[in-house]
Amino acid sequence: MHHSTFRRGALAAVMLVVLAVAAVEAQRRPAGLCNAAPVPDALAHTLQDATGREVSLQSFKGKLVLLNFWATWCVPCKVEIPSFVDLYARYRERGVEIVGVNVAEAPSTVTPYVREMKVNYPILLTGDRKDLLETFGIDVGLPTTVIINRDGSVCRKRVGLMSKELFEQVIKALI
Amino acid sequence: MNTLRMSVVFLAAMLAATASARAAQQQGTPTIIAAKRADAYSSPKTKIEARDKSADVVIVLRIGGLSREEFRTINGDDVYVVAGAERLPPNVLAVGIVEGKPELLLVVVGPRATRDLRLVLGSYPAMRFTAEEMIAAELH
Numbered sequence: 057m058h059h060s061t062f063r064r065g066a067l068a069a070v071m072l073v074v075l076a077v078a079a080v081e082a083q084r085r086p087a088g089l090c091n092a093a094p095v096p097d098a099l100a101h102t103l104q105d106a107t108g109r110e111v112s113l114q115s116f117k118g119k120l121v122l123l124n125f126w127a128t129w130c131v132p133c134k135v136e137i138p139s140f141v142d143l144y145a146r147y148r149e150r151g152v153e154i155v156g157v158n159v160a161e162a163p164s165t166v167t168p169y170v171r172e173m174k175v176n177y178p179i180l181l182t183g184d185r186k187d188l189l190e191t192f193g194i195d196v197g198l199p200t201t202v203i204i205n206r207d208g209s210v211c212r213k214r215v216g217l218m219s220k221e222l223f224e225q226v227i228k229a230l231i
Numbered sequence: 232m233n234t235l236r237m238s239v240v241f242l243a244a245m246l247a248a249t250a251s252a253r254a255a256q257q258q259g260t261p262t263i264i265a266a267k268r269a270d271a272y273s274s275p276k277t278k279i280e281a282r283d284k285s286a287d288v289v290i291v292l293r294i295g296g297l298s299r300e301e302f303r304t305i306n307g308d309d310v311y312v313v314a315g316a317e318r319l320p321p322n323v324l325a326v327g328i329v330e331g332k333p334e335l336l337l338v339v340v341g342p343r344a345t346r347d348l349r350l351v352l353g354s355y356p357a358m359r360f361t362a363e364e365m366i367a368a369e370l371h
Contacts, residue, residue: 217321
């Protein structure tokens, strides 16, 4: 009897702590930071890298993921890439994963460009697949960056050039 | 011997002319497909509007006429609008494919009174344009 009461009390205490932590986390995030519509199974996709190796987005779960959709001919993407290189170097150890998802270009186009831009983060290719673009609603333009929380939920989506300062603000608020 | 040499020179000249004509055909010219003014521009996740609507206006430009390879050579930091002597940096800069052709979307906020505007697009010659009269309070 006493044992059962103690167990229930302990469980309630744990739940209170969890709720309190969640409330503090929610308050820590600036209002309106997460503005994206829910994307079910956002990480349930597997893409190839430029060498043909299969990479599951599930492998990034547990990290704050910046999924940047880009192309070599995309003028603003070229401005963003050095920012991502710098942010990845500084935040990777703190659980931030930046993943460049090239849209509809061949590995022979992507590989030399990535080398030239000294990209230090993983690059995956959509090839001619449309499912991933449909999942994230990539129909308007590039660059589009989707920010995915550690729990796999989509927090924010931004179409068009975004400054390094703004990316860093979002990263700091979410890690 | 001389005839042979002349034939070789002629053939080389022909080949060079053909290659040059082909290159000229491939070389695009940047074109302003549309230039519009509005109080605001909004996309599903972004809204751009002038802080002082009596003084400023949102200008939305669609730029095409270039191939993907030509777009690739443009430095994004060198894409902006000049209104009079004022440089207007992009509030939105994105690319997309419209009817199978690559396009650049540029949104800036600038002085409502200035109609004489220039688009700077990398190393291409700056293009003068006049934004159309407001066709809607808010463009999408």
